[in-house]
Amino acid sequence: MDGTRALVFAFLLCVAPIGGVVVGAEGVGGPGELQETTADPDRSMTVLATPNTSEYLAPSAEGIERSGNHTAGLDVAAAVEADAGGLESAYLGETLERRYTSAASDAEHEAVVEDGVERLAARAGELRGTERTAIRQYNEGAIDARELLRTLTVVARVAGATVDRLEWLETRANRLEMDAEADRAATERAGLVPATGPVRTELAGAAAGSGSVRVYVETAGDGVVLAAIDRDDGTYLREAHDPSARDRRTQDQYGGSPLLALERMERIYPWVTENNLGVSASPIGPPFERVYRFSIPHPHGELETYLDSGSEAVAIEFQRNDLDSLPTQRSRTTANGLRLVVDTTRGGGPIGVSALDDATGDPLNARIELGGDPIGSTDGDRLWAVAPRGPVTVTAAHDGETVSLEASPS
Template identity: 30%
Template sequence: MKALPLVVVMLLVASPVLGAVGPVDGSTQAAALDQADPAQVQSPSNGTIHVLDIPSSELVQATVEPHHVDLGPSLDFAALQAGGQIQTGASIERIESAADDSTRQQLILDEINSIEQRAIALQSTQRTAIEQFNAGELTARELLVRLARIDAEARGLNERRVALHELATETPDFSINSGRLAALERELDTFTGPVRRHVVSVMTGQSEAARFSVRTSESGVVLSVVADGEYVRESFRADLRDRDQSSVTYEEALDIVANNYPIIYSSRAAQNGTNVISAGDSHRVRINYNNGQLTAYVDAGSGQVFKESQSRPLGSISTGTAATEIKDGLRLTVNRTYPGGPLRIQLNETESDAPVDANVTIGLEASQESTLLGHTGADGTLWTVSPSSPYTITVIRGNSAVVLTTSPTPIPDLVTNATAENDTSAMGTSTPTDSTSSISAVAQGSPAGAPAVV
């Protein structure tokens, strides 16, 4: 469906029933009303949820890497965090100790310039890490560690950005362009993601060991993991960006996401279900829906979704296409999924259908090695991420064993970056009301043609 025309957005902002809308990081904010028709809400499954992934023709590397607590990277992450905090503290102290307001203003600007330069360096670091992994110069573990370091540094730089903005607001007769600060935040977003953050959590011992799916193209990377009862994925495609252009408005960005993720969009929450933030050369569209959350980044030049993160509770995921093997009184069911998708393994007794707790291993068809996944537990269920190639699941309980060889399914509904002109009939209807606000759009600094609303 189409986003509300901007003139409607502006009128609704003025409506007293919405209450006061304050500035975000010095930027202007507009609120639009958009309520999902309950009759149109669909229950998403991994057969209908669109994902931003890498087409098979562009795939360079694909693997699943088990990770656990690791002292080396753990100390490295701790040092990185401590170093960032020390540098931020030193910067703040230097600014607050400035002899006069003019010096204080210059120090703030110097610090912001420094963060912007570091963001440019992180682009190069990320690109080099992907290229080295593709060339076999980095292992999957080493790539994950590097991406996690980039994530940690980007988050630290953003914290410094926020602190500098606060200092700027406290400085007499001084302000920093809100669009510049917002654009810097969006740029730093490019290097962060929920899967990268979980890598840090696992390696520092804050979370249990996990298996991470890693898929790369020449300049893109897709990561996924099953953690804390959720399936989490993130993807980044540098090839879908066009930094030389900036013509897509935040309204168009919402339309683009609605067209590319129709089931998620039609399932969005009635209250505060959709949020759009426009800054720099991208738009961030976040949708909270019945069974999860989507954050999609639309490039303001190409008009394409170039970055995505999704999280979905395991209990909301469809079991998908099943492959079953029965032997020695055991029934092994593998609900197949796409490469890097949420893979469910179920073990039951054949006669009573009672769940069975047993160890599970997985091996790739092209390899003679198997990896212990864990055990099925009291409910007989084990979740993991799917390999990108044929694999064998083996379960052993005492003298009984069952083996199943199968393959991943095709990637479901790969995001094709459909334009707003495509048919949107599957997305339901939107009816403005006086009490329900499910879309908030933040036009920060009007970077991509979005007028400031005051």
């Protein structure tokens, strides 16, 4: 198998769908448990397990440097900056394509590819540096969650266009048997994957005016976790990036074989792999830089994760989960004629809040706060948000009356 090229394999594994939604304490269990048996104490994050649902990449509670929330909305300055950067990358790509098409010899084609890889690699490095700087400034308290998310929004937009151009260059380099350039393009492309996650996509849309999105942030070292609720389609979105999981000094431990890498995935994500609805896998990058991308749909949603081939640890993870499918623990209380019902999962996971007339059981349109932070209105339905770590006071207000309870996400 040629380890310098991205190969795609589809595995039709046994399907064991789980029906229904588990409600009650037995559906959630205790706090997320360490899933990896060989966790490295030098890493900022590890994969944790919660019973009856997907495992997830996260820092330990004591490893979090800073956390917070921000509701992002229309941001003309961010949208303009993001569009400008994206258009610049797109224009560079179009220029390279025109030069490549008009080239009269293999030597001229090679010159175009070599120049393009050099320029786009420099741009990719700048984007990663911008993100690292913003995360460190956030950790130090120099910027708030709003500024961090604004920077990540711009980086995401430019990264998306840059990844497209790098993929084009990688394909041309392979055709010309320019192994060094193909490897470098693949390496830079893999390095920008964290900037293309589902929460950042929502942030980019919000900045452009598609509507607001409330994002929960956790940082650990240079790593970051982002989580949000897409209320349009009832989906919990989450992305985690742990740069400390990358080992560029050790050659691919799986020899370019997605099947061998899948065995490691089965140990890290047992619930997901046992309940998969089909798995696709592809190695990306040369042996010392390679990551294995896995896309695994399951009964609660979809996991996309990137396994570092040297450290054998998960470096990047994207989650998309159907809110109505997730197992929850239900709590309720009544006061002032109001009934408050709260469905929790875990800290950093979804929390659903409903308010009802205690006498009739009819749903109410109540204003909801988490820990004193307004998160929206129920509109006669269940309002979903992302829960912080640890206990949090949930308050519902309707027609001048309030009711509260303390929820304890795992």
